Amino acid sequence: MKICLCCEGVCPRRHLDLEKLKQWFKENNCEIIPKTKISKADYIIYIPCGFIYQYFNNAIKRIKQFQGLNPKLIVGGCLWDIDKESINKEFKGKYFTTKNIEKIEKFFPEFKISLGKIPDQNKMSIEDAIYWDKPFIENISTPITLTEKIKNKLNKKPKIFTIRISDGCINNCTYCSHRKAIGNLKSKPLEEIKSEFIKGSQQEYNIFCLTGMDSANYGLDIKTTYPILIKDLIKINPKAKFILDEINPKWFIKYHNELYILCKNKKIKLISIPIQSGNNRILKLMNRQYNSEEVLSKIRILRKKFPKVTIKTQLIIGFPSETEKEFQDSINFVKAGKFYSCHLHPYSEYPNLKSAKINPKIPKEIINTRIQKAIRFFKDNKIHFKAYL
Numbered sequence: 001m002k003i004c005l006c007c008e009g010v011c012p013r014r015h016l017d018l019e020k021l022k023q024w025f026k027e028n029n030c031e032i033i034p035k036t037k038i039s040k041a042d043y044i045i046y047i048p049c050g051f052i053y054q055y056f057n058n059a060i061k062r063i064k065q066f067q068g069l070n071p072k073l074i075v076g077g078c079l080w081d082i083d084k085e086s087i088n089k090e091f092k093g094k095y096f097t098t099k100n101i102e103k104i105e106k107f108f109p110e111f112k113i114s115l116g117k118i119p120d121q122n123k124m125s126i127e128d129a130i131y132w133d134k135p136f137i138e139n140i141s142t143p144i145t146l147t148e149k150i151k152n153k154l155n156k157k158p159k160i161f162t163i164r165i166s167d168g169c170i171n172n173c174t175y176c177s178h179r180k181a182i183g184n185l186k187s188k189p190l191e192e193i194k195s196e197f198i199k200g201s202q203q204e205y206n207i208f209c210l211t212g213m214d215s216a217n218y219g220l221d222i223k224t225t226y227p228i229l230i231k232d233l234i235k236i237n238p239k240a241k242f243i244l245d246e247i248n249p250k251w252f253i254k255y256h257n258e259l260y261i262l263c264k265n266k267k268i269k270l271i272s273i274p275i276q277s278g279n280n281r282i283l284k285l286m287n288r289q290y291n292s293e294e295v296l297s298k299i300r301i302l303r304k305k306f307p308k309v310t311i312k313t314q315l316i317i318g319f320p321s322e323t324e325k326e327f328q329d330s331i332n333f334v335k336a337g338k339f340y341s342c343h344l345h346p347y348s349e350y351p352n353l354k355s356a357k358i359n360p361k362i363p364k365e366i367i368n369t370r371i372q373k374a375i376r377f378f379k380d381n382k383i384h385f386k387a388y389l
């Protein structure tokens with residue numbers, strides 16, 4: 001059986017899900033064929049993202065495009081838990097969800113090897129990713145240094161070994177569309193992470209990306225903590241350097257001393273700290289549980305002492321009731337924190353979000369105007385950005 005797998009706009013966790021499925025199909029003697037030969041496949045497995053409207057709508061368009069091809073289509077991911085009604089109206093075919101990925105097994109009853117036998121994967125192939133045609137503006141280049149790029153090219157190896165350390169999330173942000181899709185925090189047992197880390201170290205990877213929806217809440221459900229995890233990994237491979245993916249600023253504040261020492265010891269290459277807003281009133285409405293001044297003061301300490309550590313952030317533009325001045329607070333925050341880059345997401349309102357009850361709503365045109373203003377501001381201030389319009 002010929003299978004073509006692809007994902008679109010997804011986070012590293014869903015990309016790793018796709019890699020796991022790829023491995024499962026291979027072990028059940030299927031032939032994996034590239035996107036370029038998609039029409040020759042017996043099945044297309046497609047995992048899109050639905051975090052914001054733009055992604056959701058794009059996913060629906062892509063599903064229709066795939067349905068026009070001969071292969072049978074199976075869709076996975078978060079769409080059903082984000083907006084069941086909308087996706088059910090558009091697609092009545094086979095699907096599985098992020099929380100219940102094993103549901104795919106029922107479409108292949110003849111397979112001998114179960115999905116549960118396939119370990120979590122650690123390499124994400126860019127060949128599996130489809131990129132949006134538009135509208136998507138970016139000017140981000142990789143923060144990996146030239147020497148590392150050359151080294152990676154020579155080794156012909158993907159440069160980063162990614163370890164999913166947890167699934168789900170412990171927070172209750174009022175705007176979060178995918179909380180229902182990913183469920184509660186479930187930390188991966190330390191021993192499993194260690195064994196993946198040893199595997200990566202033995203394959204001579206030195207850069208490890210630790211990924212989770214809010215990575216730094218790692219361990220709170222299994223009586224350990226994120227800093228303990230990193231310290232344990234460094235004991236195994238002292239040469240390892242880390243990319244710390246998706247650190248909610250509240251954990252960045254709590255673990256600041258530990259992160260400071262890790263930066264001092266040159267263990268950290270990149271930290272992603274999604275601030276979402278630089279204004280305290282909006283942060284409170286978002287239920288983010290930190291204040292912008294405290295985050296900024298801690299970011300400034302790292303920035304000043306360790307300028308080589310890349311620090312990225314994200315903003316949600318047009319949260320209900322956000323004023324022009326509050327929007328300005330957000331972009332000024334990014335400048336004041338000297339962030340390497342900022343992803344700009346327009347606020348998207350799905351049914352049943354807690355933020356749906358907050359008024360007044362910001363019209364789409366104003367959200368787009370603010371995003372354009374943010375882009376100009378970041379260009380003027382030489383801050384890299386990605387924006388979704």
Ligand code: SF4
Nearest residue numbers: 011049050051078178
């Ligand atoms: S978990 Fe969220 S970010 Fe990841 S693919 Fe699903 S909707 Fe997108």
